Amino acid sequence: MSEVLNATLEEQLEVLMRGVLEILPKEELEAKLKKSIATGKPLRIKLGVDPTAPDVHLGFTVVMRKLAQFQQFGHQVILIVGDYTATVGDPSGRSKARPRLSHAEVLENAKHYQEQFFKIVDRTRTEIVFNGEWFSTMTFDQVTKLLSQITVAQMLEREDFQNRYRSGNPISLHEFMYPLMQGYDSLMINADVEIGGMDQKFNVLRGREIQMAESKEPQLGLFMPILIGTDGKTKMSKSVGNYIGINEVPDVMYHKVYSIPDALLGDWFTLLTDLPRVEIEDLMAEVVSGRLHPNEAKHKLALDIVTQYHGAQAAQEAADRERAVHSGDAIPGDAVDAVIAAGSHKAIDLLVSIGAFPSKGEARRMIQNGGVKIAGEKLADGNADVQISADVLLVQVGKRNFFKVHA
Numbered sequence: 001m002s003e004v005l006n007a008t009l010e011e012q013l014e015v016l017m018r019g020v021l022e023i024l025p026k027e028e029l030e031a032k033l034k035k036s037i038a039t040g041k042p043l044r045i046k047l048g049v050d051p052t053a054p055d056v057h058l059g060f061t062v063v064m065r066k067l068a069q070f071q072q073f074g075h076q077v078i079l080i081v082g083d084y085t086a087t088v089g090d091p092s093g094r095s096k097a098r099p100r101l102s103h104a105e106v107l108e109n110a111k112h113y114q115e116q117f118f119k120i121v122d123r124t125r126t127e128i129v130f131n132g133e134w135f136s137t138m139t140f141d142q143v144t145k146l147l148s149q150i151t152v153a154q155m156l157e158r159e160d161f162q163n164r165y166r167s168g169n170p171i172s173l174h175e176f177m178y179p180l181m182q183g184y185d186s187l188m189i190n191a192d193v194e195i196g197g198m199d200q201k202f203n204v205l206r207g208r209e210i211q212m213a214e215s216k217e218p219q220l221g222l223f224m225p226i227l228i229g230t231d232g233k234t235k236m237s238k239s240v241g242n243y244i245g246i247n248e249v250p251d252v253m254y255h256k257v258y259s260i261p262d263a264l265l266g267d268w269f270t271l272l273t274d275l276p277r278v279e280i281e282d283l284m285a286e287v288v289s290g291r292l293h294p295n296e297a298k299h300k301l302a303l304d305i306v307t308q309y310h311g312a313q314a315a316q317e318a319a320d321r322e323r324a325v326h327s328g329d330a331i332p333g334d335a336v337d338a339v340i341a342a343g344s345h346k347a348i349d350l351l352v353s354i355g356a357f358p359s360k361g362e363a364r365r366m367i368q369n370g371g372v373k374i375a376g377e378k379l380a381d382g383n384a385d386v387q388i389s390a391d392v393l394l395v396q397v398g399k400r401n402f403f404k405v406h407a
Helices: 009-016 026-039 058-072 103-117 140-147 159-167 173-189 198-213 250-258 262-272 277-289 294-310 312-326 347-353 360-368
Strands: 022-024 044-049 076-081 126-130 193-197 220-224 336-339 343-346 372-374 385-388 393-397 401-406
Touching: 009 026, 009 058, 022 026, 022 198, 026 220, 044 058, 044 173, 058 076, 058 193, 058 220, 058 262, 076 103, 076 173, 126 173, 140 173, 173 198, 193 198, 198 220, 250 294, 250 312, 262 277, 262 294, 277 294, 294 312, 343 347, 347 360, 347 372, 347 385, 347 393, 360 372
Parallel strands: 044 076, 044 193, 076 126, 193 220, 336 401
Antiparallel strands: 022 220, 343 385, 372 393, 393 401
């Protein structure tokens, strides 16, 4: 059994409470940590993930970083890969049922997920468990016993289910299974703490109830904020397009962080870096007072985040490249490769064809404002003919959107 590292209760709480929005029940974290210190027995920290997609973005890393902080103090992380829950689909925050995935699709996604997970979390202090180990062997009697743990009225207390019911959007019975399955996972691994976003509160509390029904010591729920995406408006999501993947190339990652709205700086420093709280507060005070330009703070943030996933040298090179792009001396790594038919094209048609603009009207307005360059020359006439061949023609829209156009 691993021994808890020699850290006081206060030292652990200082780190573990960083960025946390809520603990349920609050008093139990301190009690569990005290017991762990006294006995030398690590706490079992649970994170369940449904690998419904192969890529991890910074939004997912908020809870992963919290797992890593528990590991700093010798606690044991249990990663539950939801190969069965993923085929059901988490209804949390959804206005309609998730598309059901095949078991094979989930397992393939899980491979890629784990590769990225262990860029943040210590593999040596992590148990990996697939919940198919127990769900694949459950009898119908065991399923109905699990279903008896909750009522339909309790399920319909959920805001997402309420909204769907009122709006006439269907709720399938299999979706009612999901919170119970997540709770049953906690029973099977003897979880002490389950970490999740605020949207997971209903599911996490089911774990407590199921553990108590089996006379087990119940887990507590530790809830982290939902990371707002690069648009500054909504939860970071690949489907919305406001995400930063941890496998993205350094200069693309740097640029996306550097371009976030100023209002996100404090939360992103707190949730995505290890910069001490006092330093973050001082930094944000400098920005608010006008003594420090927000771009300087974004540069510091972008360097920190890119360094975590690609190393310090790559981060500095990304910063240098960003400056070169803005000065016109380089093109970014995320320049779009656009293939169209060889021959002569009207410039305005070309811009719409390569996806630079959704309509000719928007393209025309940008041209009139001097925001389009072709082969380094500012485009003045949208009706000008442009020749396309196998050679790459560079099209620039605005300061940083580049298209490498060729036949």
